[in-house]
Amino acid sequence: MQNLGLVAVAGCPAGAPATWYPSPARSRPGLSQQEGHTRGAPPQPPVPMSHRPRIAAHSLSPAAYAPYGDILMASPHGQPGRPANQGTARRFDHLAAIENLRPGHAALNVSVFRCAPRSSSPLPLALLEKHPGSTQAFVPMNARRYLVVVALGGDRPDLTTLAAFIAHGAQGITYRPGVWHHPMIALDAEADFVCLVWEDGSPGDCAVVEYAEGERVTIAIDP
Structure with a gap:
């Protein structure tokens, strides 16, 4: 996938079929769906980074993340788990469903x-993607x-639902089918993630919406 301002790896592999939605022209940036420019209207100058809409990234928690997916970790809701492996471990079952809608x-x-890795802040949001037919799960190996970064919505992301979370290395996540999200962004150091997703190799595996330079929401990240 081309470099779009964030050092990241997308869930839609480079060269793989995908449904691309070009970025619509907008009269001004904002956390809402807006009307495009009138045909023939002069182009608007770039919006300075300091004037763009910004959201803050918060610590990942099950309650806040529930509309978008599940958190994969030991005892995410305080459950005790059950003994396993002759008493040398505890097992936490049914943390998420990896749905296949095809x-x-x-x-x-x-x-x-x-x-x-990427550690600078704020980060401009260059694109969002979704997997309409499958849950997607990411489990960090060494992060x-x-x-x-997630959002709800149908054909396009509803930026009024845009949210950003900082996860730690003991937390994996899932995106529910059809949940818009940014490609995975490692912070501080290079990181490997195990990914699980149902795919058939068609453009229906992944849909992508790109945002032009002047309409990108930025994300503030605490060091």
Whole structure:
């Protein structure tokens, strides 16, 4: 995938089929769906970074993240788990469903994503993607922290629902089918993630919406 301002690895592999929605022209940036420019109207000058809409990234928690997916970790809701392995472990079951909405067509793809780090703030939001037919799960293997950016919506993201979370290395996440999200962003250091998603190799695996330079929401990240 082309460099779009964030050092990240997308869930839509480079060169793979995807449904792309070009960025619509907008009269001004904002956390809302807006009308495009009138045909023939002069182009608007770039919006300075300091004047763009900004959201803050918050610590990942099950309650706040529930509209978008599940958190994969030991005892996410305080449950005690159950003994396993002759008493040497505790097991926490049914933390998430990896849904396949195209049974008989899609196959489970288990892969590893290696993400380069990004630590500067604010970060401009260059694109969002979604997987309409599958849950997607990411489980960190060696991450310190990583950024999760999500939004609800149908054909396009509803930016009024845009949220950003900082996850730590003991937390994995899922995106529910159809949840818009930014490609995985590692913070502080390079990180590997196990990824699980149902795919059939068609453009229906992944839909992408790009945002032009002047309409990108920025995300503030505490050091």
